[in-house]
Structure formats: structure tokens, C-alpha cells
Amino acid sequence: MDDFYRDYILDHYKNPRNFGTLEPHDLEHHDVNPLCGDELGVHLIVDEQGTITGLRFHGQGCAISQASASIASEELIGMKADAAAALGADWMIELLGIDISPTRRKCALLSLKVMRGATTGDASWPQ
Amino acid sequence: MAPVAASLDVRADFPLLGRGFAYLDSAATSQKPEQVIGAIDSYYRCSNANIHRGVYALAQEATDLFEGARERIAAFVGSEPATTIFTRNATEAINLVAYAWGAAHLEAGDEVLLTHMEHHSNIVPWQLLCQRQGATLRYLHVSDDGRLSLDELDEVLAGGRVKMVATAHVSNVLGTINPVAEIAARARAAGATSLIDGSQAVPQMPINVSEIGADFYVWTGHKALGPTGIGVLHGRRELLESMPPFLGGGDMIATVGFDSSTWNELPWKFEAGTSPIAEGVGLGVAIDYLAAIGMDAVRAHERDLTGYALERLAEIDILRPFGPTDLDHRGGVVSFEVEGIHPHDIAELCDREGVCIRAGHHCAQPLMREMGVPATARASFHVYNSREDVDRLVDALQKARKVFEL
Numbered sequence: 001m002d003d004f005y006r007d008y009i010l011d012h013y014k015n016p017r018n019f020g021t022l023e024p025h026d027l028e029h030h031d032v033n034p035l036c037g038d039e040l041g042v043h044l045i046v047d048e049q050g051t052i053t054g055l056r057f058h059g060q061g062c063a064i065s066q067a068s069a070s071i072a073s074e075e076l077i078g079m080k081a082d083a084a085a086a087l088g089a090d091w092m093i094e095l096l097g098i099d100i101s102p103t104r105r106k107c108a109l110l111s112l113k114v115m116r117g118a119t120t121g122d123a124s125w126p127q
Numbered sequence: 128m129a130p131v132a133a134s135l136d137v138r139a140d141f142p143l144l145g146r147g148f149a150y151l152d153s154a155a156t157s158q159k160p161e162q163v164i165g166a167i168d169s170y171y172r173c174s175n176a177n178i179h180r181g182v183y184a185l186a187q188e189a190t191d192l193f194e195g196a197r198e199r200i201a202a203f204v205g206s207e208p209a210t211t212i213f214t215r216n217a218t219e220a221i222n223l224v225a226y227a228w229g230a231a232h233l234e235a236g237d238e239v240l241l242t243h244m245e246h247h248s249n250i251v252p253w254q255l256l257c258q259r260q261g262a263t264l265r266y267l268h269v270s271d272d273g274r275l276s277l278d279e280l281d282e283v284l285a286g287g288r289v290k291m292v293a294t295a296h297v298s299n300v301l302g303t304i305n306p307v308a309e310i311a312a313r314a315r316a317a318g319a320t321s322l323i324d325g326s327q328a329v330p331q332m333p334i335n336v337s338e339i340g341a342d343f344y345v346w347t348g349h350k351a352l353g354p355t356g357i358g359v360l361h362g363r364r365e366l367l368e369s370m371p372p373f374l375g376g377g378d379m380i381a382t383v384g385f386d387s388s389t390w391n392e393l394p395w396k397f398e399a400g401t402s403p404i405a406e407g408v409g410l411g412v413a414i415d416y417l418a419a420i421g422m423d424a425v426r427a428h429e430r431d432l433t434g435y436a437l438e439r440l441a442e443i444d445i446l447r448p449f450g451p452t453d454l455d456h457r458g459g460v461v462s463f464e465v466e467g468i469h470p471h472d473i474a475e476l477c478d479r480e481g482v483c484i485r486a487g488h489h490c491a492q493p494l495m496r497e498m499g500v501p502a503t504a505r506a507s508f509h510v511y512n513s514r515e516d517v518d519r520l521v522d523a524l525q526k527a528r529k530v531f532e533l
Contacts, residue, residue, distance in 0.1 A: 002530050005472070010531065014467075036471055037488035037495060037502045060501045062471035063531075107471065 004098055005063060008071075013063040018073035022056045027081075029117030030059075033106050038065050042114045046081045053077070057114070062107050068096055069111035076115065085119035087112060089126040135420065135428045138511045149482040149516040154299050154327060154460050154489075154507035156349045159413070163352060166412040170405045178404055179378055179395070193404050196411025197394070200359060203414045204344075205335030210367060212360040212394040213407055217326045218248040220345035220360035221293070223397060224322055225252035227370040228343075229291075232320065235261030238288040240319070242267040242275055242305075243497045244298040247490040249324045253293060265289070269497060273301035273450040277309055284317035292321045296328035300489045300503065301450035302433070302460035304328070311341040320366070326350055330509065331429045331459050333422035336361045352417060352509075353410035357403045367393055374399040417510075425510055429459030432508040436461050436517045443524055445533060449503060459508035462489070465524065467533045470504040476527035482520050 001007055022043035030041035038061030045054030055077050057069040072092060076084050092112045093100055100108045109126050117123030138144055140160040150158055170192065176183070178190040194208070201211040214220040233239070239253045243266050257264050265283060267275050275294070283289060292314040296307050307323045314321040322343040328334055330351040336344040343366075348357040372379055372390055376399035381389040390396045417425060434454050440446050445466040451457045465473055474486035485505045488495045495501065506520055 004475075005530050035487065037492060038471075039501065060469075062469035064471070066469075104471075104475070 006098060009063060009067045009096070009098065012067035012070035016057070016066055016070040018056055018077065019058060019070065020056045021058055022054050025054070025056075027118040029114050029123060031110065031114045031117055031123055033061070033065070033110050035106060036062070038062060038107065038110060040065065040069060040110050040114050042111075042118050044081070044118050050080050050082060052079055052081055052084060057111060061110065064096075064100070064104055064107040065110045068092060068108045069114075071095055072111050072115070081119050084115055087115070087126070092126065134431075135424065135510050136513075137420070138513065140416075141511045144511055147481055149480075149512075149519040151482060151484045151506040151508065151512065151516060151520060153330070153350065153509035153512075154505065155485055156355070157330060157352050157509050158511060159352055159354065159409075160416050162416050163354065163409050163413045167354060167405045167409045170408045175405075177401055189404060192411075193402065193407045196407045196414075199411050200414050201361075203418060204329060204346075204361065205337045206344075206361040207364075209393045210362050210364050212362065212367075212397045213402055214345075214358040214360055214397075215356060215403070216349070216358035217324060217345045217347040218252075218358070220343075220358050221248055221322065221324065222252045223360060223373040224343050224345075224362075225256040227373045227397070228320065228366065229256040229260065231370060233257075233260045233262050233290055236288065237262040237290040238265050238283075238286070239263070239291045239293065240265045240267065240280075240283055240289045242294045243269045244273070244275075244301060244303060244494050245293075245295055245491065246299055246324065246326070247492070248326075249293055249295060249322075250493065253291070262290075263288075266493075267294075269301070269303075269494065272452060273298065273303045274456065275303075275305055275310075277306065277313065280310060280313055284313060284319065287317075289314070289317060289319045292319050294323060296323050296325040296334075297331070297458040297460075298450070298494075299327050299460065300462050300491050300494055300505065302457045302462070303451055304332075304456050304458055307341060308339045311339060315340070315342075327458060327460070330417075330425075332426040342366055348406065348410040348413065351410070351413055353413035354406045357406035357410050359410075360397070364393065367397070372399070373397055376400045378402070420510060428510060429508055430454050432512055432514070432517060433457060433459050433461060435514050436506060436508075436520070439517055439521045440524075442521065443528070445528070446524065449498060460505060461507070462503040462505040464500055464503055465527070468527055468531050470502045472531070473504045473524065473527055476530060477520065477523040480519060480523040480526065482516075482523045484520065 025043035027044040040059035176186040176189040321341040325346040329346040349355040379399040470486035
């Protein structure tokens with residue numbers, strides 16, 4: 001097995017979980033990685049207690065950006081929206097479980113950036 | 128027809144390639160031969176002084192080196208030293224024209240005509256100009272095999288509003304060699320000015336800007352074996368003389384008063400401040416290097432490698448190349464997609480094998496949208512590449528396919 005393109009990374013890339021759109025939705029954000037043109041959007045449904053009960057990512061990108069969105073989606077559903085908004089880059093990198101070089105860091109963090117955009121309106125890159 | 132084996136054997140002139148890379152990203156920037164690196168080193172060690180000013184012999188020596196480079200560069204592409212202006216890069220050359228020509232010649236209701244295959248550098252300066260002047264941007268379409276239509280050009284020009292036609296000579300994504308002499312002639316006949324971006328053309332084929340006949344022709348040094356930080360604008364003398372300066376400062380003036388100044392003669396009117404002297408000297412030597420090989424031989428080499436690459440890449444059934452299939456209309460660039468592997472992942476897996484290719488939108492996002500892809504992978508060639516580099520690319524792609532279980 002490849003150390004970087006591990007089985008579960010390729011599985012999430014080829015069979016992304018929670019991908020598509022949600023209509024209607026409560027929150028949304030769409031963003032791009034201007035370096036490569038990858039794009040990703042998110043639709044969220046948040047209940048009265050502030051819990052994320054529905055989430056769909058959509059867009060196109062490399063194995064790392066797509067797998068990170070898919071893997072993150074499984075953690076984010078059921079999480080409080082304000083807790084999701086506070087997640088940092090380390091959370092995402094640890095969740096991915098592979099060594100991310102500086103050139104691929106933005107691929108790995110695009111889904112979290114989009115989540116922050118939807119939950120806080122601040123779509124800066126997660127630190 | 129099987130491609131003729133590429134004949135150039137100059138790899139040893141390029142020190143960086145001693146690291147063993149199959150460097151296939153020359154459309155982004157070329158590697159530099161020892162001769163160019165040595166000329167820059169020698170300039171700083173032995174000849175450095177500011178140009179056009181000092182009365183001492185060393186200053187004259189530096190001036191002669193810089194202006195001598197300009198003369199050889201102008202001759203290399205069939206232009207004149209007075210109408211050969213040094214800029215920072217091709218982008219700055221286009222911005223120079225968009226500002227200095229545009230403010231005087233473009234009015235509300237006028238149109239600037241580009242093509243869908245332009246690099247961002249030949250889009251954004253015109254967008255900014257049109258926003259300032261209240262003019263409109265239009266685009267020529269690109270066919271499925273990556274070509275422009277002269278019929279469509281005629282139709283748009285017949286509208287009578289186009290004041291500027293700006294296009295790439297060779298597409299950095301598709302490799303398409305556009306019929307720029309035809310385009311410039313038709314623009315002229317319709318009363319429009321023309322600008323050709325030769326950034327991908329000058330490095331790989333014989334160019335004569337007088338024969339092309341465009342009003343402006345721009346290119347950049349670092350893709351033509353020269354250093355970064357220097358580009359070139361060739362312009363029609365009457366236009367350059369009538370245009371106001373772009374940047375103000377030292378060297379571009381004849382006299383300076385408290386309230387107004389008068390401008391230096393061409394080409395220095397458009398070269399404010401201390402010039403990139405070492406870069407100009409280095410580019411002059413890069414041009415000497417290319418001229419010694421002969422641009423016909425360079426073009427033949429690029430053509431052979433492109434043909435060989437298209438042939439070998441066809442072995443991968445899930446790979447789709449973009450751009451013209453006719454090598455007469457195609458420069459040394461092959462963009463492609465591999466079904467099931469994103470270009471970033473292709474480039475990462477190639478990198479592991481020492482194969483340097485580009486992945487992304489290639490600063491041509493509008494074209495990517497037209498092609499219906501978010502990004503492509505791209506291999507591009509120069510004099511130091513060989514069939515072995517192409518073989519290494521194909522081997523790396525086969526390995527990538529295995530990793531992705533395709």
C-alpha cells in the first residue's frame with residue numbers, strides 16, 4: 001500500500017461520503033483554492049440546539065481535498081456548529097492521518113475553510 | 128508518420144539537470160545553461176556599474192554590455208533596438224501597452240478582442256483598462272481541437288468597434304500555434320491595433336516580428352533560457368513615439384523641471400529607473416545560445432518530442448490529451464487529463480519519479496472552463512529534453528495508475 005495514497009484515502013476519494021447538495025439548507029459556503037482551481041462547497045442543516053444534523057460537500061479536486069472533505073463530513077455531522085467553527089488545521093491533518101507536505105496543505109484544508117465560511121462567515125485559511 | 132529522433136544533445140550545458148530530473152515544465156520557466164549563469168556571474172564580478180550615467184570606463188563597459196544585448200535580442204527576432212523595450216516580464220509589457228496605449232486610444236463603447244486561450248496576463252490588464260475606459264471585452268472561441276477561427280475574427284472585426292486585438296502566439300495550455308500574421312493583418316485592415324504575446328513562441332521557434340506585422344509583440348526572458356526579471360516589448364515606432372510614458376522616474380527623461388519634464392528617446396522613454404542590467408546581459412547570452420543551436424533546429428526538436436510524447440501517451444487508454452493533433456500547428460506543450468486521477472495527484476506521483484510536470488489551471492482559468500475541466504496536467508519541452516524524459520513521464524504515469532488502482 002502507498003504511504004500517502006492509502007486505501008482509506010483512495011476509498012474516500014472514489015466513494016465520497018455525504019457528497020451532493022441539500023435543499024433546503026440553513027448555511028452554505030463555496031470556495032476555491034486559487035493555486036489549483038479546486039473548488040468545494042458545503043450545505044449545512046443546523047437544528048435549534050445548534051447541532052449539525054445535515055451536511056453535504058460538493059465540488060471537484062484532488063484525492064487529498066476530496067478525501068479530506070469526505071472524512072471530515074463523518075465527524076462533523078452531529079457536532080455543534082460553533083464547535084465545528086472552532087476546529088483548527090491540526091484537527092484536519094490528524095484526521096487525514098498522512099504526512100502533508102507544504103504544497104498539499106491547502107488541498108487538505110479546503111474543506112475546513114469552506115466549513116468556517118459557512119459557520120462563521122470568515123473563510124480565511126484555518127491555522 | 129513516426130517522429131524523427133530528436134537530435135539536440137545539450138543537456139550537459141544545464142547544471143541543474145545534473146540533479147537527475149526529467150524537467151518537463153519549461154512552459155512555466157526554462158532551465159538556464161552554464162553560459163547564461165556564467166555571464167551573470169561575470170557581469171557582477173567584473174563589469175558591474177550603473178548604465179547610461181557614469182563617465183568612467185567601467186560604466187561605459189556596463190552600458191555596452193546591456194545595450195549590446197538589446198541589439199542582439201532585437202536582431203534575433205527581426206526588430207530594431209530603438210523599438211525593443213526591456214520590461215520586468217511579459218506581464219509588465221502588456222500592462223505597459225494597456226496603460227500607455229490604452230488611455231490615449233480606447234474610449235467608451237470601443238471593444239478589446241481577446242481569445243479564450245489567453246494566459247491571465249493577457250486578460251487582466253485589458254479587463255482593468257476596459258473598466259477604466261468604459262470599453263467592452265470580447266473573446267474569440269477555441270474549437271474542440273484547440274484552434275481559433277479567422278472567420279469568427281472577421282465577423283467580430285466587421286462590427287467596427289474593435290480597437291485592440293490581443294492574442295497569444297502559442298497557447299501555454301493547448302500548444303496551439305496561432306496564425307498571428309493573419310490576425311495582425313486583419314486587425315490592421317479593420318483599423319484595430321494588435322498585440323501578440325510571444326512568451327511561449329520566442330523560446331521554441333524562429334520569430335520575425337517585422338514579418339508578423341503586429342503593432343506590439345511581447346515575450347519574457349525566463350522561458351527563453353534567460354534569467355527571471357526581464358521581459359521584452361517590441362512596438363511599432365510611430366505608436367511608441369505617440370504614447371505617453373508608462374512609469375516615470377530616472378533614465379526615461381530628457382529634462383526634468385519642477386512642474387514638467389520631457390521624455391527620453393526610444394527605447395529608454397519606457398525604461399524608468401535603473402534597468403535589470405545583469406538580467407539584460409544574461410538574456411543576451413541566452414539568445415546567443417539559442418541562435419548558435421539555430422531556431423529551426425530548436426523547433427524541429429520541440430516538434431519531434433511533442434510527436435513522440437503524443438504517440439507514447441496514447442498507450443495509456445485512460446489519458447486524454449488536449450490541443451491540436453496536427454504538429455504543424457502545435458508547439459512543445461502537451462496538456463492532458465487522466466480519467467480517475469486529478470492532475471495534482473498525477474504531478475505528485477510524477478514528482479516521486481523525478482519527473483517535473485505542471486498541474487493546475489496554468490493561469491488560464493477561462494480556458495479551463497471552456498474545456499470543461501478544473502485543471503490539467505501539462506508536460507512541456509525545451510532544448511535539453513530528450514525522448515528518455517518522455518519515457519520517464521510515461522513510466523511515472525503507469526505507476527500512478529497502479530497506485531490509484533485503475
